[in-house]
Structures are given as structure tokens and as C-alpha cells.
Amino acid sequence: MMSKLIAQKEGVEYLLMGNEAISRGALEAGVSVACGYPGTPSSEIIESLCRVAKEGNLYVEWSANEKVSMEVAAAASFAGMRSLCTMKQNGVHVASDFLLHLAASGIRGGMILVFCEDPGALSSVNEVESRYFAPMIEIPLLEPANFQEAKDMTRWAFELSEEIKNIVMVRSVTRLSHGSGNVIFGKLPNTKRQAEFRCDGPILDPDTGLVFSAPVVYKHQLQQEKIKRAEEIFERSPFNTYEGPEKPGVLLITSSICYLYCREAISLLGVEDRVGVLKFGATWPLPPSFLKRHLSLTDKILMVEEVRPFLEERVKILAAGMAPEMGIKTFYGKETGHFPSVGELNPDLVVSALGKIMGINSYVGMPADYEKKAQALASTKTPQRDLTFCPGCPHRASFWLIHNALQMDGRRGFVCGDIGCYSMAILSPAGGFGVMKTLHSMGSGTGIAGGFGKFGQFGMEQPVLTVCGDSTFYHAVIPALINAVHHRANMILIVLDNGGTAMTGFQSHPGLTVNAMGEEAPAVDIARICEAIGVKVEIRDPFDLEETRETINRLLEDEEGVRVLILRQICGLSPEKKAAKRYEVRIDEALCLGENCGCNRLCTRIFRCPGINWDRQKKKARIDEVICAGCGVCSSICPAGAIKREEAA
């Protein structure tokens, strides 16, 4: 079935996920090349473009990391085509060195960076605000506020990019990327541009010269002129809007998904005739005249945005300059404590802040302690459910083995964590058994372990381990591994190779034989990379519990340099497995020792695979056949031999 994303149905309304709306916007803009690195909440943009790559004559790739994805997309722009790169909020930081230089060199074909942020860190280990890159690197920033805008602004961002010959940032957030709404389609272009890199003209010619950031001062000047030009364009942008009375008592200034919260709050309070909403879609550089016109409407302004006071700061700076003419305004926002500068906002928070300013108590939203009370209530009525590894997850077996090996080794060894499903191991006892002690950015587990591994001279005797996933290995582990090898760090890298970028939904990576577009691709072998670096590599199956545990202990005893162990077992949810069970697993209740000395519920109290339940009435373990993935590992850990497994038919 043809994807609706390439339907030639101009003017027809479709229900799209925010990320799909962004993809459609790029398609309507005639994008040729799209690259990204998977990361929630951004992944569906590239995924949906992969599905239409063939029909849409696109080149789409899941790159090894965000920086590389931006470089590939930039090459497309240099060749005159329109290109898109996508990533989650911290991906921008990975790509930022290149982004800095790209912004200085300028681009040719329209190029946009879509970054999807995660306020509240629903699927992240940070809630960083990458909007600040726009002023820092001096490039324009757009923030769609609804699903239609997600498409329309993406499409328009390409035009803006070509107009000012620079990259444009488009920001989404989880609630927009992963929400769905109606989107009216525009026209899809019929033709694709020819790729050609023109580089024989005068050196400084933006269309035919060299593409680089020098002469720096000259290019910097040029870049600032581009920003000035963007500012002028933003003065007339249809994405910056005002709705409300001519003389509002309070003006809300907002952007992104908070615009919807503002509208809802005004409606809940019934103050449509007294409150106006100034919504910015083009948020950096802020257009001063447009801003001034609306600031002049009132004296009280409430800044509504998530996490950091990005707009608030810029608006206040501009307002300070306008004060001699416009008069002094009162601003409410994060600095006055009307909103938190961490976590997500919601309509109730806007109601509460607005109500406070206006002295309205008529609407009582969710009380502040609602969440706490709800959690307290839930904990008494529902079974405890931690974040945990899925049934059949190889990581549970891997961490079980690492934990046991470290306990046996007895020198207080620890694991430096990295980014992937296995990050959950830091949340003991939900499957990591308490071994993971640090967790930062992708690849940094190996970098940190390489540091710890050098501290023997200062008396450090603890064995140092780190883990990374297969995708993470390609992303950022390799340089850290090379560094550790070269400096003879004493450390063990355990690659938890589950055959895909599992956490974000099985996107392809360089270790696989198929690329993002479903084409055959040469797999880059992790073991051979390690061997080429000069590291001894062993490969084990984490489901072979005893042999693998012995291997880890042997590696721990071997205190020379970097050791790499690849624990290879496909993810329990991998589409390749097609949900097939390897074993049928059942409990022999006559053998199950339950709470008695000799077992004390090892499977449900310590191992805690969600596929095994504790039957409180019978006081026996029970396999949940629906949940059980049939890996059979529990059968190997049961001390009584009560968990029986048979090869599934």
C-alpha cells in the first residue's frame, strides 16, 4: 500500500502523527536527502521517509551518529539539493562542532535540522534545551505549535534556508512529534533537482566557490547579515500570530506545543475577552517590531514555555531596549516563579499561573499534589511495576552474569553505563542488579572506563567494566576504545549486541546487512574493528549462563589492557524473531520451592523477568504464557529444576 505521505491529494485532510507531518512537509519541499540518528522522540521522521524512499526518489539513511548525519545532509545541500537531518535534543550537541562550521560556511540547497526535544525527559537522560544553539551559532529557529504547522513550517523552512543560504533549525517536542492531528496536504513537486557540486568559481562565491568558514571575520559578518535578513522575514511571518482582544488585560507569549495549553487555559477560565495570545513560530531571531506592536497592547505579560526561559530572556532584552518609547512592562514567567523551569507544562499549570495574575479562582485544575496522591493510591492497589527489561531480553541475562561475576570477583568492580535499553540497568533492581554506576552520553561509558582504567598508579584496585550496544558502538564508542587501547587502560568493554537499534525501534545500523531503505548493505563487523585496533575479542551468548559467567571472571582476572567481550543474542522483540518462542516454558509445581530455604523466590524476587509471576495463593511461581518470550533462561537459574523448558514446536 502506498504511504499517504506521498499522496498527491492537495487540499485533502489527513490524520498524521507530528513526525509524519514533518516528513510530509519535507516531501512537499522536494527534499532529496534525509539522514538522522535514531532518538526518541525524533525517530519516526526518518522511518516514515524510508518507507517512501523508492517512490519518492529519496536517499534516506540512518547514519552512524548525528554529526555524520548532518554531514551527509550538508553534502546534499552543497550539491544543490534540499536535505533534512533529524535527531533528538542531545543529538544536536553531538553534531554541534560540524553545525558551528556549517553555519559559518553557509549552504546551497535548502537544508534543515529538525530536532525533537523531550521536556520532562520521558525517553531521555536529559531535558536539555537545544534551542540555545540558534542564538549561539546564529542560525534561525522555527517552532511549530500544531500538526498543520509541523508540516507547513517544515516546508517553509527549506525556502527560508535557501533565501538566506544557511541551515535552519526546526524544533519539535514529544507532545507534538508523538501526538496526532489533522493536516491539510499541499502540493508535492514533480521534479527532483540534479546533484552537482560546483566548486570551480571564485573562492568566495557562495554558489560556485569553496565551502568553508574562512575568512572567518568576513564569513561571520555575512552570517550575521543572513540573520538580519531572517529577522526581517520573520516580521511578516504568518507563523507569528496574535489572537485576542485589542486591549488584553494579560498577554501570553508562547511558542511550540504550549500554544495549545494557552488556548485551553483561556477557554477553561473563560477569559477570551481579556487575554491575548502572541504565538511565535519563528522564535529566533525574534522580530522586534512585531514584538513591540504586541507588547504595547498591555502591561502584563506572561511567558509560557517549557523548560528554560528561552523566549522570556530574549523578549525581556528587547523590551528593555523599547522601554523608553513603550514604557515598562511587567513580565511573569519562570523568573517570577509562575512556571517551573524543569519538566513539561500542561494546561492546568497555565490556568494556575494566569489565574494567579488575574485573581481568578473559578477553575480548579489538577491540584498540585494530585500526582503524588495518585501514586500513593496506586502503590497500594496495583502491583509494583518498575521500568524493567522485557521478557526474553538478553540484557537481563547479561547483567545477571556481570553481577554474579563481579560479586564473585569480590574487588568491588563496577560498570560504566551507556545509552540504550541497557541504561535501565542503572535502576536497580529492575534488571541491572545494581552493577551500573555511571550513565552519561552515547559512547561515554567507554571513555570514562578508559579513565578509571588508568588509576592503578593511584591505588585503584576495582575492576572497571563498561557496556555499550551495537549501535552505540558505531556511534561514539570507537574513538574512546582506541584511546583506551593506546593508553593501555585496564578495562573490559562488553558489547551487548542484540542485532539492532532496539530501544528506538530497530532502525538499521552499520553492523547490519540491510540499510534504512531496505537495500542490502555490507555489515561492518564489531569484532574485526576491535581486532584491528589491537584488542582481544571474545564472543559469547549471554543465554549460555555458566560459560559466559566464567568468561567474564577470567577476563576480570586478566588485568592487562583493554579486553572486549561481545555478548551476542538477538533482542526478544526483534522483528526478525517474528515473536517465535524458542522454548515452551512451564513450572513443575511439585518441584518449585517457592519461599522455602533453598530458593526464596529467586525467579520472581531477584531475577524478575516479567514472564514469571508469583502465585500468592499457591505460593508457587507461574509462567505467564502470554508474556513469556520463551528464551528459557529462567530454567537455567531455577535452583530446584522446577522451571521446565522444551524446544517449541
Add this chain to the structure above:
Amino acid sequence: MEDGGMGQRELQREVIDTHLCTGCGACVGLCPYQTSYHDRIILLHPCDIKVGRCYMFCPRTPTNLETMRKSLCEEKDLTPEIGAVKGFYLTRATDEQIRKDAQHGGSVTTLMTLALREGIIDTAIIAEGKENFLHRGVAVNDPAEVKKRGKSKFIVSPTVAEFNRAAKGEAKKIGVVATPCQVLALAKMRLKPVPVDEGNIDKLKLVIGLFCGWALSWRGFMELLRKKTGLDAVVGMDIPPRRHTLEVYTKDGTIEFSMEEVNSCIREACHYCFDTTAEFADISVGSARLPGRWEETRIWNQVIVRTQRGDDLVQLARAGGLLEFREAPGEALDELKKSAMEKKRTALKSIAARSGSSPDLLYLDRFDPVVRMLQG
């Protein structure tokens, strides 16, 4: 003990954390929560059972030795210094090959082999030396397999763990060769302190105890050895009496370690040990140590027969001509008692130093008659 707990938590607090753990393996193999690695007992995961066999069987949790003496020995045989003595002999294997493969006189090998052959036991649990001094208990059924494993080990093997494992299986009559701490653990198990015993301890039909002054800690000793020789070059070790050295025999000759060097590697738990002769065994065996006659006597064993079934086996060996006997001079038994008492005295001091107060004797009972005699 909080809330009267006698489980893994208390085991950790009273035995593991205080370095009292002997590594005997009594708490291993009963459940998935403890295991042994090298010469150490490892608590893998927390267990919150209030009264656990791990704690109840441990030779370093509180033990009423007097009850044990009265239950397991005949009162008329009891001595304060070395427990029950039904008979005291100097013996050695008649079979020269057994002597050659053994540490001293080959008496233990001879007795275990005989017990297997006569069907007194069907399974023998003995320590097996492995590469890098990583020993373990093994269960063997073939007498020839016993003969291969005759040497002293110097580093603890979690032999009781192997008993726990074997007792769950097909074995019906088990004999164990064990160090004093292991013998104490087995004795505690025989008193059935917990109802969930599954009757496995009743399979224990013979315990041959080994005299033991101390064991070495694996990690410390490996580091010491590596300084002077390759680990795979070592073919044997011994401690000649009164010479204050540990002799390590290698393919290229003997290397001597001074007792100062060796002392630093002694397992801490051994300093708190109250028993050098395995007082609750059926038979206890050690090297013969006659003053000034080491070279001559090192190929003989001192044997203490403690129980009726021990005596039956020794007499069977004598009748069959498998053991040679030699008259034990009276001074040999006196010497043994003296040195056993000396060790007990030192242990009490070390225990009081560890607990920080002399009435607190950790696993020992200060009202025990032997303890009172020493402290009196």
C-alpha cells in the same frame, strides 16, 4: 542478631564481614544465593529468609560445642585438648605407590579407598587440586580416583558444598575428607538444627578429618608465589616442623618461604579457629611430627580414632594389611595436645581482639568448659 534473624543477612554481618568465613562451603549448594569463587564464599543476591540453613550450618555462627561433644562422641573418650580419642596411632599406607602420591603416609587415601571398596560409602567427597591452586570438592565413586588426589592443599576447598550437591543426588552413603572447619560444619548439619533438611545429612556415613593449623588466602599466596616462581612449576608444598619455613617443591627444586612471608598470606579466619584436629570427625589424620625426626617420620601419619565407626574402619585396614602401624610414643600425643591447646589459646585471644571485648567470643560460647579451662 536483630529480630532473632538467623539467615543470610546475619551470616554476612557475623561471618563474612568480620572475616570469620573459613570458605568451607557449608552455605553453598543449598540455595542459589551463595557460591564459592577461588577460596571465598560469595553472597550473590540478598536472601531475606529469617532462619536459613546457610547460617545454621556455618561453623562460625554460634555453636554449642558441649552439646555437640555429648551428642556425637562417647563421653569417656573426650579430652579437652583434642576432643574424643578412642585410639591414637602412627600409620602409613602399605602400598608404596599410595605413599608416593600422598602428602605424608597415605593413610587417608588408604582409608577412603577401603571404605569405598567395602561399600561403607558409595561416594567419597575429597578436595581436588586444580590449576593455580583453585581447589574444589569432588565426589568420586571409584577408589582409583581417590588415589589421584592425595596431596595437601594449603588453600581452602569448599568441600562441604560438594557434599551438599552430592547429597541431593543419587549418592546414598557419603564419606567426606575435611578440614576441621568443614568437619564442624558437617557436625552442625548432623544435629539437624532446621526442619528443612530433606534427610540428606543422614547419608553422611564417614568423616575423615585433616589436622590443620591454617590455610592460605588464595590471592595473597598467589602474589607471593608469583614473586619467586611460575605457578605451573609447583608440584607440592609442605611445612617441616620447627623450621619456620614453607617448602614449595618445583620441577627445579625446593623454594623456601619464611614464615613471616607466609603469615601475611594466612587466611584471616584461620586465626580465629579453635580446632586443629577436626574434633568431630570419625577419624582425624595429620602428619607425624616427632621432634628431631622429621625426615624419618614425615612419611607417617598420626591418626586419632574418635568414633566406633572410625575404629571399625581402621581395624579393617589393619586386618587387611593396608595400613602399617607403628608404636606411637607417649610424647607424641602429649605434644599434639599441647600444640592443640596452644592454638586454642591463641584463637581465643584473636577472637577477643576481633570482637573488641574478651567476654564476646563471637561464635564461641564463653561458658563452654574448654573455653573456661583456657581462660580460667
